[in-house]
Amino acid sequence: MLVQATNRLQQGSARSRSKHLFNRAKAVFPDGTTRATVEKDPFPIYVQRGEGAYLVDVDGNRFLDLNNNFTTLIHGHGFEPVSEAVVDLLRSGTCFANPTEHEIGLAALLTARIPAMERVRFVNSGTEAVMFAIKAARAFTGRPAIARIEGAYHGAYDWAEAGQSVSPGKDGWDPSPVVAPAYRGTPASVAEDVHLLRFNDVEGLEKGLSAASDRLACVLIDPMPSRAGLMHPEPAFIETLSETASKYGILVIADEVLNLRQGYAGASARYGLEPDLIAAGKIIGGGFPIGAIGGREEVMRVFGTDDAKPLLPQGGTFSANPVSMVAGRVAMEAMTPDAFDRLHAMGGRVRDGLRAIIARRDAPFSVTGAASLFRIHPKQVAPAEYRDAYLSAEETSLMRRMSRHFLETGVLLPYGAAACLSTVMVNNDVDLILRAFDNFLDADTQSGKERAQ
Template structure:
């Protein structure tokens, strides 16, 4: 039986739902990641490390909503905190005392944070952090790494996955809009540096220093292939930004789970500003940005009563958002961070190390061209390349075989992202790792049999 026919046999309910919802929602999903050919799987519920689809199929979930659920689904303590909050309201016109509790937790653990503000998502956090950097420096441009993903605002939807014919020289990447609808002006206002190339990145930053407000980096490229930065690169970017008066911004929306104080603690490199999301909301919508007190001070009012208008005493930078700091996300985040102590994160990372070793061994034994990248509790499987060390190596992925691999894993009860990204959670056991590696072996056999 082929991968596709097995998929169709297992998921008739998802196929039927796709036909229904596709008439109302483009691509049959409100999140583009959740739609793929021939049709996506639709989930019904989740508990711990397992989810069930509308057909009743159970899956070991190694994606955890793209790393947002470090404690797995429906953690009892998180669920209890949400249930306790519900009778008191889900969101409010004024701030709740819960904001202080979560703020104290993140400020205490993340080295760069002296002040912090919450947002509704990681995308919003990056948007406000870059606006803050421009306001603080008075400079118009920002820089990012090729392959770096920082949400969906126009500023940063540049050269996330640029096609080879447009990407430019490897040491001087072109600024390529990620999709239609992004103004051409954004490609002139966002510079692109080559991730992990110290000399080339420094050359670009120095050439534009007088107009450059910020360099935003993921310590580990997420969409770009789960490729860790080298310590040399992050240290050099810190020193270069200091030299040129550029603010260094770390996007830790994904990497905050790598150590108690995030990747910046693990690398020993402290940025000026940090953006966060995912795990700090315990599975509910949230984002945050914070950093040096003098920079965050631009959000403080200056003696007036009009909180909107800096001309009459309001803050230099105004932040809004109806559901920012909503009570449910705060309650869930407080419990989640409380449970993610240093020992728990160390255990997560050991499980991730084990999984990457096991998967690498399976591919080697099968003599299949595939690479497992990642660090700590994060991983990415690339089908086709023989090595993935820099972003442009990801272009060697065999798109057809990668997709067949993704569907094959679903057929054998394992979820990763279509591009092969995944993570482990506190619910991931040794049996789960063994089941994943067994599913990989079976999937490789299925793909080989299908040609």
């Protein structure tokens, strides 16, 4: 099946149905899609179904899926325990204005596993989780401003996204990060209340937080920023962040919407960060829409107490809907310590294998990531911050070629983002990833010689 799919791709006729659907989509969607994150090269791959670690598109091509809906599907596609639980639930209703027992079950699981989650509120997406975490920090401290990491992705809330798409000017990078709005028409006041920090810059962190301490409600940080490069946090950076934030009464928000998959207790616990609030999502929904804000009981009281009007009202028509609650609980129950250990070992094999190929070929690439996540960079030295990971035009072209090659080999490798593994993957899938990368380096070297002639 894989060989047939690869041959059809190389023949150029393998995606005719996807192309047809994209042409139809352009008549009803502004750019032919409903998500800016959908990859078009030159048109999207339309999916027919998922089968464990693999996707099958509308043209019958089968691909190893290293995207898993942007790291959401930690068990891959069609995970049977979740499917069975949801089918059983659907017979009794999908959503209600009243609470159900199901939300208590998922909340109890999360608070038992994640040290910083003493209390939880459910929302519908990672964007909402980050948004309400920021609002909670404001309500708790009475301050309006936030600090966040340059280049990191935190969803679509104005203050959370300001500074995620910064780029160097014609004279290079400014020594200090400068807030850039995410879209035209962003109110100027947003930039006034967002302070950018550079990842792993201890001196800049201390200086930035102290300079704006009287206005900062929180520091928003992804413990391993995916979009910004998927780099390890330096222990000194985490320690300084905790100490400085505590000194000035600034809350620390850990955005673990993506990186909660790094361990049984999440990413903060893995790197020694003790946040006041955590934003979660993706894997905790079992493939259904979800977000969660968790944190210290004292801080979470802004959402309400038994005898007082909430400082921060929060609701949502589909928040804590039973389908997401049941799917999330079943998916997370299957993520035992042993399941995490197996995923971590598989991720280590992928990263070590990629690095061994790079070393053997002396190729200008590096690899970052941890646990079940990895990212390939067209850089000789692995990046330590967003600026190191930023791609030039030439590097962008190289990564596009690599993504296309993986596709032709039967692997969906996300472009410019984290690739992830799922529990249903096996050693042969790891071999396929490594073989695809090795073959790409060989093919691109030959193509480079031809381009130079």
